[in-house]
Amino acid sequence: xxxxxxxxxxxxxxxxxxxxxxxxxxxxxxxxxxxxxxxxxxxxxxxxxxxxxxxxxxxxxxxxxxxxxxxxxxxxxxxxxxxxxxxxxxxxxxxxxxxxxxxxxxxxxxxxxxxxxxxxxxxxxxxxxxxxxxxxxxxxxxxxxxxxxxxxxxxxxxxxxxxxxxxxxxxxxxxxxxxxxxxxxxxxxxxxxxxxx
Amino acid sequence: xxxxxxxxxxxxxxxxxxxxxxxxxxxxxxxxxxxxxxxxxxxxxxxxxxxxxxxxxxxxxxxxxxxxxxxxxxxxxxxxxxxxxxxxxxxxxxxxxxxxxxxxxxxxxxxxxxxxxxxxxxxxxxxxxxxxxxxxxxxxx
Numbered sequence: 001x002x003x004x005x006x007x008x009x010x011x012x013x014x015x016x017x018x019x020x021x022x023x024x025x026x027x028x029x030x031x032x033x034x035x036x037x038x039x040x041x042x043x044x045x046x047x048x049x050x051x052x053x054x055x056x057x058x059x060x061x062x063x064x065x066x067x068x069x070x071x072x073x074x075x076x077x078x079x080x081x082x083x084x085x086x087x088x089x090x091x092x093x094x095x096x097x098x099x100x101x102x103x104x105x106x107x108x109x110x111x112x113x114x115x116x117x118x119x120x121x122x123x124x125x126x127x128x129x130x131x132x133x134x135x136x137x138x139x140x141x142x143x144x145x146x147x148x149x150x151x152x153x154x155x156x157x158x159x160x161x162x163x164x165x166x167x168x169x170x171x172x173x174x175x176x177x178x179x180x181x182x183x184x185x186x187x188x189x190x191x192x193x194x195x196x197x
Numbered sequence: 198x199x200x201x202x203x204x205x206x207x208x209x210x211x212x213x214x215x216x217x218x219x220x221x222x223x224x225x226x227x228x229x230x231x232x233x234x235x236x237x238x239x240x241x242x243x244x245x246x247x248x249x250x251x252x253x254x255x256x257x258x259x260x261x262x263x264x265x266x267x268x269x270x271x272x273x274x275x276x277x278x279x280x281x282x283x284x285x286x287x288x289x290x291x292x293x294x295x296x297x298x299x300x301x302x303x304x305x306x307x308x309x310x311x312x313x314x315x316x317x318x319x320x321x322x323x324x325x326x327x328x329x330x331x332x333x334x335x336x337x338x
Contacts, residue, residue: 015228018239021221022246028214029247030254035206036265038273039214041301045326060330070207075305077211078218082309085219098227099236106230118225118307119298124314135317141297142304142321143328148290149301150329151336152283153276155290156300159283160244162273165251170276170283177287178294179233185295186233193296 014097029161037070040158042149044068044075109194133197144181152177203266215306224306226298233295281337293322 015021029039046061047068054061103113111120123134149155152174154163160178163171221243222228232240258271265271276283294300297318299307304322307315329336 015222015239016217016220018221018242019246021217021223021243022248023250024213024217025243025247026250026254028210028217029251030258031206031210031213033255033258033271033273034263034265035203035210036267036269036271037207041305045301045323046330048323049326049330054327054330058327058330058333060333070204073204073207074211074214075302077208077213078215078302079211079305079309080208081212081215081219082306082311085216086310099231099234101236102227102231102234105234105236106227113227118222118227119312119315120226124226124312126314134314138297138314138317139321139324141293142318142323143325144289144293144296144321145299145301145304145318146293146322146325146327147329148286148288148293148325149322150326151286152290153286155302156244156294157302159287161247161251163276164248165255166273166275167252168273168275170278173280173283174287177284177289178291180284181288181291181293182229182233182295183291184288185292186230189292190295 025161026165029165032074035070037074038158039162040071040154041075041078042145042155042158044071045146046150047072109191130197137193148181199266206266214302218303218306219310224299224303224310229295229298279338285337293325 032039047065050061050063050065055063098113106113106120111122113120115121123137126134145155149158152159154171154174156178159171159174164175218224221239223240223243228237228240231237255273263271290300297304297315299315299318301322304315304318308319
């Protein structure tokens with residue numbers, strides 16, 4: 001399909017430059033502030049649990065979710081961007097230019113890097129053999145994200161963007177944690193996980 | 198009418214946010230690997246620019262004592278000080294972030310773009326949120 005709602009560059013080899021992307025994210029942050037809100041995506045998952053009735057079992061989910069409905073609308077907007085991009089130009093394949101060093105390291109671990117997708121098929125393609133362990137990886141990864149963000153009280157958007165912009169120490173500690181976990185997984189655990197599969 | 202206007206604003210800002218994360222390839226598993234291997238400046242540039250501009254804007258907003266469209270003084274609610282919850286909770290999230298290559302916003306955007314297997318990550322994240330709610334009183338904060 002050639003129809004596109006997006007006038008800027010297509011998602012091809014080169015990404016939107018970092019300074020433009022950073023400026024646009026800051027614009028979103030400021031825009032939300034002027035609408036009386038603070039950017040933070042992960043609290044939506046608490047809202048979703050509440051809407052699903054989790055308040056019957058756990059006190060944490062007993063709150064008036066309607067006052068958080070703005071954030072669901074914001075998330076719906078972000079998801080709409082995904083739908084529109086996929087419809088207008090298709091997402092797969094999306095040839096990316098990633099660092100040759102990263103490419104080499106990932107290929108040594110058995111991940112393909114020349115298929116032009118945003119995600120490695122070795123883990124995210126659920127057709128064919130070895131589906132069980134892949135589902136387990138994705139599920140455990142999700143569990144860590146949900147549990148960790150709630151305990152830390154925010155994710156990349158809430159702590160790294162909103163929190164650091166507010167120059168607050170708790171968010172700096174959280175971001176240090178994000179990187180501690182990310183580095184541990186990438187450099188120590190990932191080679192082990194790949195061998196176990 | 199005003200409420201409708203403000204809610205349209207949330208939708209449009211969400212759209213811009215999602216579009217930016219897509220076009221800057223922040224939603225790519227490979228870009229997150231690049232970041233955690235310190236082999237590209239891209240992700241640091243994106244987050245760094247957002248924080249520098251965000252902090253500058255907040256400084257000006259405070260100095261001008263600006264008010265939001267809803268009439269309140271614009272403020273980011275401060276987080277309560279603690280080390281354990283941010284450091285340990287943050288580390289747990291970091292493990293999941295590097296494993297799946299997605300933090301919460303990219304996770305939802307990838308799913309809506311047709312990467313349906315990421316739905317399993319979302320289910321896991323909702324279960325993880327539920328688990329936190331169940332264990333909350335027993336965790337140090």
